[in-house]
Amino acid sequence: MGEYKIVDGYPQNPIGRTGIVGRGVLGRWGPNHAADPIVTRWKRLDSGDIETDSSNKPILQFVAIRRRDSGEWALPGGMVDPGEKVATAALREFQEEALNSFAMTNDEKSAVLQRFNTFFSQADEVYKGYVDDWRNTDNAWMETVAFNFHDEPGTTVGMLKLHAGDDAVGVRWVDITPDLQLYASHGSIIREVYKRHISKPATNKHVRSL
Template identity: 30%
Template sequence: MNQTRYTADVVAVDPDGRVLLIQRRWEPFTGQWALPGGHVDPGETSLDAAVRELEEETGVKVAWSDLTRLGTWNAAGRDPRGRYSTDAYLVRVPAGTIARADDDAAAIRWADLATAARTSLAFDHADILRAAIRAL
């Protein structure tokens, strides 16, 4: 049985045009930079999962009502673990937002959004960043 797993990812952007990235603690892509995000738990919406994962991985708290849906990414092969479909969201955070690495994140960093979209990120996260740039 080839079950599709459901995830949510968050593009958190500050007023200076920087995006919050996490360094992955676990496989796949251990040590690579990625967007905060993760599995949608039973009973959750992807919005709920996006808010929860952002807080768990970075300590940044946002309301689901502040998230704007960017789209769904579900191309075959986007995740080496199998078939995954992710809903990606954009959220604007205030200047001076403090983030810290926690849970699945080994480290965090604020990166220039345009530069990050041109770099090699885990999964298809650079594609998601390019969609965020178009939405902004």
């Protein structure tokens, strides 16, 4: 968000007052930086063809996790560590929350990283800036960078078994629909991703399930 004001020694929320003074439950005063990976694929029938909705539009899916703190479905994102690149944080958070990398052996982690290297190097930045979050206060707030990683043929991440881990108690592929309800401002970010993909023709390739 750029520069923000300091008043009486405290950073001021650049969007305005929230009604809550102090740092609240956030880890840092001022901006708290997060990374949100949006991993998408086309929903496919058993035949391998892309499934369409009642309007004959291809159905786009994304990986969602159920948050441990609120029970809401959300993007598998998290906080960026000091000195960490945002894109690196996005990959780390996806592995921790959607694949439960903490439970993997070193060999399993190496195999996943090898498979992901090319896929996660092709990121489309969808959003960068302030996000509406229940944890925001007058003096501490959330900012995020959201990246879309799209598996067009569905043969990379699209075929992996998902396992909830870290701050997640559930994980699944979710259809993007007009009535989709998600945690905080994640819904508006997902709608932007959907708009970008639906404007381009999907590649209706047949894929083989593993």
